[in-house]
Amino acid sequence: EVNYKHVKYIAQSTKCRIIYPNTNSGYGARDKHKNDDQSYCTEETPLSPISVYGKTKCEAEKLILSSGHTSLRLATVFGTSYRFRKDLLLNDFVLRAVTDSCITLFESSFKRNFIHVRDVARAFIKMFGLRCQPNNDGGTVFIDDNNKPFDPYGQAYNVGLSSANFSKRELCERIKQHVPQFVIATSEINADPDKRNYIVNNEKLEKTGWNARVDIDTGIKELIRAYQVFNKVNVKHTNL
Known part of the structure; x- marks a missing residue:
């Protein structure tokens, strides 16, 4: 109800531009991951969410885009912030490495x-x-960071770090470079209920001049420092 009905109400009742925070988990589970352009999920890739959360977010995005607003499909977020979450995948893996x-x-x-x-x-x-500038019709047009016309209305954009399409194992190996004592085991017996499995192309947004600046290794080091502080003050909650 919150993810869909409330978004519908806002989209239908406001005259302001809406920048909708969606998730790229709508791409669901992809069977093959080859190192070619065909395997990457772009904004044109059909959405196939596999969770109730993903399904309601994607349905809300349809409303947003059909109303002429903009959707940002966020990759899995990591890093510290003023309202810090320890239950996100990389944040959780670094926590396990440190503790x-x-x-x-x-x-x-x-x-x-x-x-x-x-x-x-x-x-x-x-x-x-x-930024806006006048166009030849007497109106205005948005300009991107490359000083080119930019029309975000009714558009979705993947928002991710293009150098960070990682498997869980690859992610843990990167963490191990910073926490050498980190032991990584795998189990073929049990299954993860979270079946998301895909890699993403972020070029559509990058072509406007935006690029992610914080790489995985910088984020890992930042998280290690944060957890060292949290452990000293005995922070137990996963959503601070």
Whole structure:
């Protein structure tokens, strides 16, 4: 109801531009991941969400786009912030490395795209702060960071770090570079209920001049420092 009906009410009742925070989990589970352009999910890839959350977010996005607004499909977010979540995938893996020094992975080959929370904020700031200039019809047109005409109305954009399409195993191996004692085990017995498995192309937004700035290694080091502080003050909650 919150994800769909309330968004519908806002879209139908406001005259303001809406920049909708969607998730790229709507791409669901992809069977093949080859290192070619055909395997990457773009904004034209048919959505196939596999969770109630993903389905309601995608239905709400249809309303947003049909109303002429803009949707940002966010990759899996990582990093610290003023309202910090420890239950996000990379944040959780780093926490396990720092506190337990070990992890057991299910569906370790499943891939996702990632994005730092500060880069998410920058994407929204970009969309809300678009520059305008007069056009030949006497109206105005939005201009992107490359000084080219930019029409965000009714458009969806993937928002992710293009160098960060990682499997769970690859993600843990990156963490191990910073936490050498981190032991990574895999299990073929149990299955992960979260079946999301896809890689994402973010070129549509990048062509406007926006690029993610915080890479995975910077985020991992930032999280390690944060957890060292949290452990000293005995922070137990996963959603701060």
